[in-house]
Each structure stands twice: as structure tokens, then as C-alpha cells.
Amino acid sequence: MPLYKVIHFSPSIKVLIWKITEPFDELFSQVLLKEKTLGRLQSMKSEVHQRAFLSVRKLLQEAGHNDLQLHYDEFGKPHLENETHISITHSFDFSAIILSDENVGIDIELRREKVMLIAEKFVDESEFRFLDKEKKDDYVSRLTVIWGVKEAIFKIRNEKGISFKDHIFVAPFEMTEKKAKALLTFGNLNIEFDICFEEIENYTLVYAFQKGNQ
Ligand SMILES: CC(C)(COP(=O)(O)OP(=O)(O)OC[C@H]1O[C@@H](n2cnc3c(N)ncnc32)[C@H](O)[C@@H]1OP(=O)(O)O)[C@@H](O)C(=O)NCCC(=O)NCCS
The missing domain is CATH 3.90.470.20 (4'-phosphopantetheinyl transferase domain)
Structure with missing residues (x-):
């Protein structure tokens, strides 16, 4: 399934939700990944986790961003290159991101x-x-x-x-x-x-x- 739902919480806060029904190859072919991300993807043991990880990149692209702009700090917290705050979550069939001009968690x-x-x-x-x-x-x-x-x-x-x-x-x-x-x-x-x-x-x-x- 493509994008499951978008919550336009406010002009500067958006939640995007993906229902992960696509096989790995389909998701993989649709996202742009930097080398570091590719390494992380390959190191994941479970395909469920890999598909969730790829679906988050799909969500990023839906929101007008991409994996090249996403970086993780030493604690594993994701950051975007611009001023937008991001938080990421995934669990089995669903993944979601929240983008906001203030610090948020999802x-x-x-x-x-x-x-x-x-x-x-x-x-x-x-x-x-x-x-x-x-x-x-x-x-x-x-x-x-x-x-x-x-x-x-x-x-x-x-x-x-x-x-x-x-x-x-x-x-x-x-x-x-x-x-x-x-x-x-x-x-x-x-x-x-x-x-x-x-x-x-x-x-x-x-x-x-x-x-x-x-
Ligand atoms: C890091 C943690 C918050 C992740 O939550 P989770 O429910 O296991 O998994 P989710 O799918 O919801 O979230 C994973 C995402 O959180 C983000 N994340 C990881 N570490 C993070 C951190 N330190 N700060 C903010 N975001 C973080 C990442 O984006 C990660 O996904 P990605 O690496 O694929 O991009 C969680 O594992 C954790 O450490 N919790 C605190 C420990 C604790 O006190 N546990 C319970 C005690 S009873």
C-alpha cells in the first residue's frame, strides 16, 4: 500500500504513516539511499525490519526530503539537515514519521x-x-x-x-x-x-x- 495517512496537525507539523505491504524489492527500487544507509540496511537480519526501514525513506520522500538529508547522532536520534525536526517509528506493518518546527517524538x-x-x-x-x-x-x-x-x-x-x-x-x-x-x-x-x-x-x-x- 502506498502512503496510508497524512495528519496535517498544523501548518508546520505533519505526521505521515505508511502501511508496509510491499515486498523488499519494490520498496528498495523506489528509494534513494546513501552508502551509509545501504550498509545499515544490509546489516539488518530481519526482512521485516529492512522493509520498515525502507518505508521510512519512502515517507521522507513523500514529505519532500530524502535519505541524503537524514543523519543520526551518537544516540541514534535522527536529524534532518534543515531546521525541521524529525522523529521516526516503525512496528511490524506500520511506520510513521513526524516533521515539525519544534522538537517532537513519535x-x-x-x-x-x-x-x-x-x-x-x-x-x-x-x-x-x-x-x-x-x-x-x-x-x-x-x-x-x-x-x-x-x-x-x-x-x-x-x-x-x-x-x-x-x-x-x-x-x-x-x-x-x-x-x-x-x-x-x-x-x-x-x-x-x-x-x-x-x-x-x-x-x-x-x-x-x-x-x-x-
Ligand atoms: C530508542 C528507542 C526509543 C526506540 O524505540 P522503539 O519503540 O524500540 O522503536 P521505534 O521503531 O519506535 O523507534 C526507532 C527509531 O527511533 C529513533 N531513535 C533511535 N534512538 C533514538 C534516540 N536516542 N532518540 C531519539 N530517537 C531515536 C530512530 O530513528 C529509530 O529508527 P531508525 O534507526 O530505523 O531510523 C528505544 O529502543 C529505547 O531505547 N527506549 C528507552 C529505553 C527504555 O527506557 N526502555 C523501557 C524501560 S521500561
Whole structure:
């Protein structure tokens, strides 16, 4: 499938989503890759990962950029050559990028019951208070949002030592509102984030915006 969806969040913020149905060769033939990227692609063991990686280059091209303009810092965080901020995510059948004039983070996750087994590792007491384990589908949906929020915020801040459970807190939210608020409390930092999320097939897409300039 080509481009699955574009969210024009604002004139300067755009989310592009790809549903990865194409075989490797088709994707490979449609993207321009620099040598370094080719090396990375060849070193990937799984074809699922390779196709996801290529689909991100397709998304970049859809947005008027290309792989030659994409660079990674020492932590693995992607940067574009111009002023535009980028964040990247991929999970099995989907990939997504967000482009913005401010620092942003994005995450897409497959919703699965397995998330309940690791909830204790990333959910704080304050968050457990608004979760209801008895309503299993809703519990899995909310846990996946919380996980996605923390991944997206981690991608914005990219700081060593951030713990999902101890430093990032998601305020109570309604699934129907598709919005949430979160706080990162880490060292001297207290940073608020506005969160948007939506369920796409059996995946949950989350993107986060930092408030303020810390
Ligand atoms: C780096 C990390 C955020 C990637 O997230 P993920 O859900 O595994 O994978 P995603 O597909 O959503 O994201 C991968 C993309 O994130 C980007 N990325 C990688 N490292 C990054 C970083 N340090 N900062 C920002 N973005 C990063 C890359 O673009 C990467 O894709 P690409 O290399 O193909 O371009 C994640 O692996 C991580 O390290 N999380 C923090 C660790 C942690 O605390 N885990 C849980 C504790 S309970």
C-alpha cells in the first residue's frame, strides 16, 4: 500500500504513516539511499525490519526530503539537515514519521496483551490509579498509550538515565479524547508535554510535543 495517512496537525507539523505491504524489492527500487544507509540496511537480519526501514525513506520522500538529508547522532536520534525536526517509528506493518518546527517524538506500537505482563516496569502508581485491570481491552489500550507516550518523550529528550516508570508521568486521560498530558521529572528538569494519540487498526500511534524550551 502506498502512503496510508497524512495528519496535517498544523501548518508546520505533519505526521505521515505508511502501511508496509510491499515486498523488499519494490520498496528498495523506489528509494534513494546513501552508502551509509545501504550498509545499515544490509546489516539488518530481519526482512521485516529492512522493509520498515525502507518505508521510512519512502515517507521522507513523500514529505519532500530524502535519505541524503537524514543523519543520526551518537544516540541514534535522527536529524534532518534543515531546521525541521524529525522523529521516526516503525512496528511490524506500520511506520510513521513526524516533521515539525519544534522538537517532537513519535511512537507506534502493536496493541497486544503482552503489555500487561510488563506494566509494572513502566507504569507508575499515579497511573495505575486511573487504570482498570478488570476491563481488559481498555487496560491494554491505555497501557499501550502510556508506553507510546514514554517512548515518544524519550525520543525528544534523548537523555541518559531517564526511567519510564520513575521519571515520566502520564496524567489521567480518556481514550475518546485522543489527547493527554505528561510530565518528565528528571534531575532539575520539570517538563510538560502535550500528547496526541490514535488507534490505527491494531496499532497505537502516539506523538508528543514539548512545552517550553528547556
Ligand atoms: C530508542 C528507542 C526509543 C526506540 O524505540 P522503539 O519503540 O524500540 O522503536 P521505534 O521503531 O519506535 O523507534 C526507532 C527509531 O527511533 C529513533 N531513535 C533511535 N534512538 C533514538 C534516540 N536516542 N532518540 C531519539 N530517537 C531515536 C530512530 O530513528 C529509530 O529508527 P531508525 O534507526 O530505523 O531510523 C528505544 O529502543 C529505547 O531505547 N527506549 C528507552 C529505553 C527504555 O527506557 N526502555 C523501557 C524501560 S521500561
